[in-house]
Amino acid sequence: MFSWFGKVNFVQYTKVSDFAVHLKDGRLMGSVCSGCGFQTFPPRADCPECMSDDFEFTEYSGKGEVYTYTKTDAAPTGFDDIAPYTVVVVELEEGGRLVGWLGDTLDAGTLAIGDAVQVVPRIWEEGEEIKVYFTVDRSGTTWHKAPAAHLG
Amino acid sequence: MSRVGVIGVGHGTFGRRSDATVQELAFEAFRMAMKDAAIERSVLDASVIAAVPEYHKQRSVAGVVQEYLNLNPLPTWLTEVACASGSAAMRTAWMAIRSGLHDVVAVIGCQKMTEMETAEILALMGRVGEVQWESVFGTTFPGYYAMFANRHMHEFGTTHDQMLAVAEKNHYYGARNPNALFRKEITREKAVASDPVSSPFCVYDCCANADGAACLILAKDEVAKELSKKPIWLDGVGCATASMSVLRRPNLVGLPSAQEASKQAYGMADVTAADIKVAEVHDCFTIAEIMAYEDLGFCEKGRGGAFIDDRQSYIGGKVAVNVDGGLKAKGHPIGATGVSMAYEIVRQLRGECGERQVPDADVGLTHNVGGIGQYTFVHVFKRD
Numbered sequence A: 001m002f003s004w005f006g007k008v009n010f011v012q013y014t015k016v017s018d019f020a021v022h023l024k025d026g027r028l029m030g031s032v033c034s035g036c037g038f039q040t041f042p043p044r045a046d047c048p049e050c051m052s053d054d055f056e057f058t059e060y061s062g063k064g065e066v067y068t069y070t071k072t073d074a075a076p077t078g079f080d081d082i083a084p085y086t087v088v089v090v091e092l093e094e095g096g097r098l099v100g101w102l103g104d105t106l107d108a109g110t111l112a113i114g115d116a117v118q119v120v121p122r123i124w125e126e127g128e129e130i131k132v133y134f135t136v137d138r139s140g141t142t143w144h145k146a147p148a149a150h151l152g
Numbered sequence B: 001m002s003r004v005g006v007i008g009v010g011h012g013t014f015g016r017r018s019d020a021t022v023q024e025l026a027f028e029a030f031r032m033a034m035k036d037a038a039i040e041r042s043v044l045d046a047s048v049i050a051a052v053p054e055y056h057k058q059r060s061v062a063g064v065v066q067e068y069l070n071l072n073p074l075p076t077w078l079t080e081v082a083c084a085s086g087s088a089a090m091r092t093a094w095m096a097i098r099s100g101l102h103d104v105v106a107v108i109g110c111q112k113m114t115e116m117e118t119a120e121i122l123a124l125m126g127r128v129g130e131v132q133w134e135s136v137f138g139t140t141f142p143g144y145y146a147m148f149a150n151r152h153m154h155e156f157g158t159t160h161d162q163m164l165a166v167a168e169k170n171h172y173y174g175a176r177n178p179n180a181l182f183r184k185e186i187t188r189e190k191a192v193a194s195d196p197v198s199s200p201f202c203v204y205d206c207c208a209n210a211d212g213a214a215c216l217i218l219a220k221d222e223v224a225k226e227l228s229k230k231p232i233w234l235d236g237v238g239c240a241t242a243s244m245s246v247l248r249r250p251n252l253v254g255l256p257s258a259q260e261a262s263k264q265a266y267g268m269a270d271v272t273a274a275d276i277k278v279a280e281v282h283d284c285f286t287i288a289e290i291m292a293y294e295d296l297g298f299c300e301k302g303r304g305g306a307f308i309d310d311r312q313s314y315i316g317g318k319v320a321v322n323v324d325g326g327l328k329a330k331g332h333p334i335g336a337t338g339v340s341m342a343y344e345i346v347r348q349l350r351g352e353c354g355e356r357q358v359p360d361a362d363v364g365l366t367h368n369v370g371g372i373g374q375y376t377f378v379h380v381f382k383r384d
C-alpha cells in the first residue's frame, strides 16, 4: 500500500509499505533492526549496520524542530496546483529527519530554524483514492489516531 | 608513477542549440580538440562519452556519437553520475591510461537539454531528489540547495546579497567568454528583483539548462610529451559520494563528498588549497559556489560569504573562481559540464585566456558535483 504515500507517488512497492498503512491510522513509524537494535527514520527493511533483513516498525512521536525549509514557487508536475508551498526538514526528537509540508497552524513568513514543531499524519481529502502524507505543525497540535495498529 | 597529460581541448558554444543534434554538438568539440592536439584519429585508442541519458530521445547516445565521430570500431563507454558525468568520463579515461590498457583516449561530454517539452522537464524536475520519501512532497533541485542556503544563513550569517555577488561575478566573466550562454553583465540590484524560485533563491541564483559539448584528449606520460609541446598534467583525481537522501547527511552547510574528494586530489597531486591559482567550481546555484570555497579549503567553513564580499574569487584575489562564467553564465549542459570545466583550466594553465587570463596560473582545479552532492569529483591540473 505504499502507493498511498504522497500527493504524487513514485514508489508503489517496498518492504516497508506498511508505513503508509500506519500513517493512515495516524502513526508515524520508523524502524528498529531485530539483529542489532539500529533505529532509523525513514524506516528501512535492511539494516545498514549489521546487514540483518529483519526489522520491526517503531512509533515516533513526531516531535522535533525545524532544521531548514524553503518556500517553493516553481513547482514540478503534480504540485503546481498547490504552489507556492513550504517544504520543511524536521529534526526528530527520536533521531533522524524527515521532509514534509508546512501545515496551516504555522505561518511561512515567521517560520524559523530551531522552532519546536509537531509532525502530523494526514489523509488527502480530495479525490477517491487514499493518499496519505504528513504536515509540520505548531508544537502541541493533536490529531485522530486509530485505537490500535491494524495492517492491511 | 607515469602521469596522464591533456594534449588537446575543444569546446562548442553553449546555449539553445536548435541548429544541431547531440552528435553534431559532440563533433564540434571533438574536431577542435583533434585540431588542437594536431593528431589523426588513428592515434586514438578509445573514447569515453559523458551524457545523462534521460534528456535524449536517442537511447544509448554513446552509439550515435561514436559513429558520427567516425570512431568505430574503437571501444567506448558512457559515464553517468548526473551533473558530474563529464568528470567521471575524465576519471575513467585516466584509469584506462594508468592501467596500461590505452595510451590515448578522447573524452567527450555532450548534452542536448532543450529538445524536451516543458511538461517533460517539469516532470523530471520532480524526481531529482530521493523519490520514496522526499519527492512526494514536491521537492525540487533549487529547493534542495535553497534549504542548504537557509541553513548556511542561519549558522554563519551568510546573506542572500553575498549569494547574488557570486552571480554578479560569474556574469561579469561570462560576458567575456565567447562560448557562454549569457554574455551579459548583471547587477545585484537587478538580480534580487527577478522572480522567486524557492526561497531565498530567485531566478538569478540558478544556472540555466543548455545544449553543448566539450572534448579533451588524454595521453599517457611519454606519449603526451611526444605529441604535445606543452601537455597539462592531470595529477590528482579525487572522487567521493554522500547519501542520496539529504535527510541522512550529517549537516546541510556543505558537501561531505566535496571535502573528501578534494583531500584525495590534493594528496595525490601533492598540493594544498593554497597552491590553487584558478578553479572551476560547480555553481549550479549561488550557495553552491560559496560552499565550494569552504569545502575545497579556500577559506574556513562559514567564511564563504565574506570570501566573495572581499572579491577573493575574482582574478587578483586569493584564487580565481569560475572566470569562464561558471555554470551560472556559461550554461549547464549536464553531461558536458565537467569536461567544459577541464577545458577552461587547461587553457588557463597554457596561458591562452586573453582578458580572462589568471596571471601565473600553474596549478588549477575542477570541482564537479553530481546532484545535490551525491557525487563529487575534484581534479587537480598542473603545468610543467
Ligand SMILES: [Zn+2]
Pocket: A033, A034, A035, A036, A037, A038, A047, A048, A049, A050, A051, A052
Ligand atoms: Zn542491525
